[in-house]
Amino acid sequence: MMLRGFCAAEAAALLRDLDGVAAVAPFRHMITPGGYRMSVAMTNCGTLGWVSDGSGYRYSETDPVSGAAWPAMPEGFARLAMNAAQEAGFGGFAPDACLINRYEPGAKLSLHQDKDERDFGAPIVSVSLGLPATFLFGGRKRKDAVRRIRVANGDVVVWGGPARLTYHGISPLTDGEHPLTGRRRINLTFRKAW
Numbered sequence: 001m002m003l004r005g006f007c008a009a010e011a012a013a014l015l016r017d018l019d020g021v022a023a024v025a026p027f028r029h030m031i032t033p034g035g036y037r038m039s040v041a042m043t044n045c046g047t048l049g050w051v052s053d054g055s056g057y058r059y060s061e062t063d064p065v066s067g068a069a070w071p072a073m074p075e076g077f078a079r080l081a082m083n084a085a086q087e088a089g090f091g092g093f094a095p096d097a098c099l100i101n102r103y104e105p106g107a108k109l110s111l112h113q114d115k116d117e118r119d120f121g122a123p124i125v126s127v128s129l130g131l132p133a134t135f136l137f138g139g140r141k142r143k144d145a146v147r148r149i150r151v152a153n154g155d156v157v158v159w160g161g162p163a164r165l166t167y168h169g170i171s172p173l174t175d176g177e178h179p180l181t182g183r184r185r186i187n188l189t190f191r192k193a194w
C-alpha cells in the first residue's frame with residue numbers, strides 16, 4: 001500500500017536522526033556473495049542489521065565494521081514504521097531491523113526478493129527521502145512483468161500479504177538536487193527479521 005507524503009512533514013527530523021546513526025555505523029558499500037561491490041551504500045539500526053559479504057546475506061546483531069552492536073532504532077523511526085503499518089492493516093508491527101540505503105546518481109538495486117527474514121507474515125515498511133526514484137516491482141517470479149512507480153520524498157510503502165515476496169528493485173538514480181539531501185536518495189526499510 002502506497003502512502004504518498006505520509007512522512008513528508010517529518011523528513012528533516014528523520015534525516016537528523018539518520019546522521020546520528022551514521023556517525024556510529026558509517027555507510028559502506030557491501031560486497032555481494034558473487035564478489036561485486038554494491039552501488040548503494042548501506043548501514044543499519046535496530047537490534048539486527050542486514051549484511052552481505054563473500055559468504056552470503058544474513059542478519060547480524062553486530063556491525064562487522066566496528067564489531068559493536070548496531071545503533072538503536074531512533075524513537076521517531078520506530079513510531080513511523082508502526083503507524084504506517086497500522087494504516088495498511090498490519091497492527092502491532094514491531095520492527096527489529098532498519099536497513100538504510102543511500103543512493104547517489106547512477107546507483108541502483110537490481111531486481112531481488114527479500115527472503116532473509118524469518119516471518120514473511122510481517123510486512124516491510126519502506127520510507128523514501130530526498131531525490132525521487134523509479135521503483136520497479138514485478139511478481140513472484142523473476143521473469144514476471146515489471147511495473148514502474150515513481151517514489152518521492154516522504155512517500156511510505158507498506159509491503160505485506162501477497163506483495164511481500166514480489167521481486168523489486170530501483171532504477172539507476174537520476175542526478176538532481178534535493179533541499180534536504182542534496183544529490184542523494186535515502187531509503188529506510190523496516191523489517192521484522194527474527
Ligand code: MD3
Pocket residue numbers: 099101109114124126137157159163164165166167168169170187189
Ligand atoms: C517489495 N530497497 O532494501 S524499498 C531493500 O528503495 C530494497 O532502497 C529498495 O529493496 C530501496 O531490500 C526498495 C521497497 C521494498 C522493500 C521490500 C519489499 C519493496 C518491497 C519486499 C517485498 C516487495
Ligand code: FE
Pocket residue numbers: 112113114168
Ligand atoms: Fe528489497
